[in-house]
Amino acid sequence: MREFMSRFTRRHFGAVALAGATGLLAACSGEMERAASVVDGSVDRMLVDYVGYSPLTYLVRDRGFLEARMLDTNPALDLDYFPSGYESDAIEAASSGRYLLATSSGSTILEARSRGAALKAVAVASEPNWCGLVTRKGSKLTTPAQLRGQSVAVTANSEAFYYLLRLLDSAGLGIDDIDPLYLAHDLGLAALRDGRAAAWVGFSTSLAQVQHELPVMHRDPLWTTHCFLVTHEDVLATRRAEVQAAVNAYQDARRWAFLNTGRAYDKLTIDMQQSNVVVRDVLNDSNTFVDRVPGEAHLERLQAVGGIMVRAGIITEGASLDAALSGFFEPSIAEAAPALDYVALAANPESTSDG
Numbered sequence: 001m002r003e004f005m006s007r008f009t010r011r012h013f014g015a016v017a018l019a020g021a022t023g024l025l026a027a028c029s030g031e032m033e034r035a036a037s038v039v040d041g042s043v044d045r046m047l048v049d050y051v052g053y054s055p056l057t058y059l060v061r062d063r064g065f066l067e068a069r070m071l072d073t074n075p076a077l078d079l080d081y082f083p084s085g086y087e088s089d090a091i092e093a094a095s096s097g098r099y100l101l102a103t104s105s106g107s108t109i110l111e112a113r114s115r116g117a118a119l120k121a122v123a124v125a126s127e128p129n130w131c132g133l134v135t136r137k138g139s140k141l142t143t144p145a146q147l148r149g150q151s152v153a154v155t156a157n158s159e160a161f162y163y164l165l166r167l168l169d170s171a172g173l174g175i176d177d178i179d180p181l182y183l184a185h186d187l188g189l190a191a192l193r194d195g196r197a198a199a200w201v202g203f204s205t206s207l208a209q210v211q212h213e214l215p216v217m218h219r220d221p222l223w224t225t226h227c228f229l230v231t232h233e234d235v236l237a238t239r240r241a242e243v244q245a246a247v248n249a250y251q252d253a254r255r256w257a258f259l260n261t262g263r264a265y266d267k268l269t270i271d272m273q274q275s276n277v278v279v280r281d282v283l284n285d286s287n288t289f290v291d292r293v294p295g296e297a298h299l300e301r302l303q304a305v306g307g308i309m310v311r312a313g314i315i316t317e318g319a320s321l322d323a324a325l326s327g328f329f330e331p332s333i334a335e336a337a338p339a340l341d342y343v344a345l346a347a348n349p350e351s352t353s354d355g
Contacts, residue, residue, distance in 0.1 A: 044076060044077060044078055045077070045078040045079075045080065045098075046077060046078075046079060046080075046098065046099065046100045046235075046239070046242065047079075047080050047081065047082050047093070047098050047099045047100070048060065048061070048066065048079065048080075048081055048082075048099060048100050048101050048102075048246060049081070049082055049083065049084040049089075049090055049093050049099060049101070049102045049103055050081055050082075050083055050084070050103075051083065051084045051085075051090065051103050052204060052205045052272055052274075052282070053087075053103075053128070053130060053203070053204035053205065053227065053282075053286070054103045054125050054126060054227055054286065055257075055264075055268050055272070055279070055282060055283050055286060055288070056125065056126075056250060056253045056254055056257065056288055057103055057125075058267075058268055058271040058272065059253040059256065059257060059264065059267070059268075060249055060250060060253045061081045061271075062267065062271060063253065063256065065249040065250075065252040065253050065256075066079060066245070066246055066249040067079060068249070068252075069245040069246070069248050069249045069252070070242065070245050072245075073241050073242055073244075073245040074241065074242055074245075077242060079100075082099075084102060084103065084104075086155065086158060086184070086185075087104040087105045087107075087108040087157075087158050087159060088108060088157050088158065090102040090103055090104035090108075090230070091104055091108055091109065091112045091117065091119070091230075094117075094119050094230045094231055094232055095112065095117050095118075095119065095232060096232075097232045097234055097235055099231065099232070099235070100231060100235065100239065100242055100243055100246045101122070101229045101230070101231055101243065101246045101247070101250075102229075102230050102231070103125055103227060103228070103229060103230070104227070104228065104230055105158070105159035105224075105225050105226070105227055105228075106121070106225030106226050106227075106228055106298065106301060106302050106305070107158075107159050107162040107224075107225045107302075107305045107309075108157060108158065108159065109121055109228060109230055109328070110225070110302055110305065110306055110309070110324050110325070110328070111157065111309065111314065111315065111324075113323075113324040113328065114309070114315045114316075114320045114321060114323070114324040118232060118233040118234065119230050119231070119232060119233070120230065120231060120232075120233055120236055120327070120328070120329070120330040121228035121229065121230050121294060121328055121329050121330070122228075122229055122230065122231055122236070122243060122247060122329075122330050122331075122333040122334060123228065123229040123247045123250065123292045123293070123294070123333060123334035123337065124226055124227070124228060124229075124290060124291065124292050124293065124294050124298065124334065125226075125227040125228055125229050125250070125288075126226065126227040126286040126287055126288045126290065127221075127226050127227075127287045127290045128204070128221065128224070128226070128227055128285055128286045128287050129219065129221035129224075129285045129287060130159065130203055130204045130207065130221075130224060130227075130285060130286070131159060131160050131163040131201060131202070131203055131207070131219070131223070131224050132201070132202050132207050132211065132216045132217075132218065132219035133152075133163075133164070133167060133199055133200075133201055133202075133216065133217045133218040133219070134189075134192060134199065134200045134201070134202045134207070134210060134211075134214050134215065134216055134217070135192075135198065135199050135200075135214065135215050135217050136192060136193075136195075136198070136214065136215075137214060137215065139198065139199075139215060139217075141198060141199060141217060142217060143171070143217075144167050144168065144170055144171035144173070144217075144218060145171040145172070145173070147167075147168065147171070147173065147177075147178050147198075147199060148173055148177050148178065149177070149178065149179070150178055150179065150198040150199060151178070151179040151180075151181055151191075151196065151197045151198050151199075152164065152178050152179070152180055152181065152197060152198065152199045152200065152201065153180075153181040153183050153187075153188030153189075153191045153192055153196075153197035153199070153200040153201070154180060154181070154182065154183070154188060154200070154201040155182070155183065155184055155185050155188060155201075155203065156182040158185075158203065159203060159224055159225065160185070160201040160202070160203040161201070162224075162225075162305050162308065162309070163201060163223055163224055164180075164201045165308050165309075165312055166223045166304075166305065166308055167218060167223070169308055169311070174312070175312065181196065181197050185202070185203050185204075185205075185206040186206055188200045188201070188202075188206075189202065189206055189209075189210065192214075199217070202216075204282060204285070204286075205272070205274060205278065205282055207285075208274075208278045208281040208282045208285065209274075209278055211281065212277075221287075222301075224301070225298075225301045225302055225305055226294075226298050226301060227286070228294065228298075229246075229247060229250060231243055236330060236333075240333075243333060244333055244336060244337070247292070247333050247334060247337045248337050248338060250292070250337075251292060251337050251338045251340060252338075254288060254289065254292075254340060255338075255340055255345070257283075257288065257289075258289050258340070258342060258345055258346075259345060259349055264283070265279055265280055265283070268283065289340075289342055291339075292334045292337055292339075292340075293331055293334040293335050294329045294331055294334065295331070298329075299325070299328070299329075302325060302328060303325065306321045306324070306325060307321075309321070
């Protein structure tokens with residue numbers, strides 16, 4: 001695999017900053033602006049996000065799993081839920097210090113940490129197959145090498161963006177070899193449909209909406225990072241019991257979804273405002289029913305995308321990447337959360353289902 005022939009130009013970096021850095025800049029500034037009451041643990045209200053690319057977050061929000069867990073931990077804590085539209089929104093949320101947990105991709109957490117955001121991934125939310133390069137019907141584009149000189153729509157500072165960088169790298173290309181259109185996921189799909197883009201990097205729900213309709217030229221889950229539950233280091237230090245309760249609640253939601261798949265589809269169809277087919281594909285592609293403890297396999301994906309970021313000039317070489325990777329995980333939280341034996345659950349669904 002040949003390294004990028006060129007680094008980000010000022011034009012490209014500026015476009016990324018304008019299109020996707022709102023969350024990143026807020027993440028860094030949030031380090032300075034958090035209220036002292038968050039740091040000393042005196043805040044009596046905390047937030048948890050919910051996101052379309054992690055369906056379990058909707059079940060945590062709507063089925064009372066977190067409230068039930070918090071009764072034994074801190075019943076006086078006022079909990080509220082807030083949507084994160086994109087991974088960068090989740091980074092901003094976690095960096096604010098007001099969230100027990102947010103949900104984001106490993107790549108966006110890694111970039112934020114390389115810029116000084118004090119974030120920790122405390123559990124695996126999913127191991128998804130959530131990115132794909134999509135073309136129009138009848139397109140003659142069939143290989144990544146053919147993207148040279150083509151317009152490609154992608155959301156900046158997102159898992160889809162870093163997937164594109166890896167795809168280009170595999171063909172000996174860099175971002176300067178294409179004409180990137182930095183657009184939100186849905187607007188990128190619109191650009192593909194109206195001919196402004198020759199290709200589009202779809203992500204999660206937006207990809208599921210068209211993966212049975214349009215050609216998916218390339219899709220490889222090994223080229224993406226995983227989805228993690230993330231929190232701020234100060235929150236972890238001052239609210240550790242509450243963070244633990246929240247991760248435990250995610251395990252409760254995971255268990256319920258495994259035992260009640262049909263009901264989960266129906267519930268998520270309403271909550272996510274998507275068709276049952278799209279929800280089914282998102283849940284299946286999310287690969288949600290996995291071990292909650294992060295480990296070596298997750299770190300290897302982060303190291304791979306980190307190398308791409310360095311070669312693209314997004315992360316400065318050396319210490320910044322090493323520091324971002326070191327201490328990325330706080331696995332003790334996930335290790336203390338209830339483990340799920342999916343084989344046993346599948347073998348005895350009636351005796352273990354809680355309705």
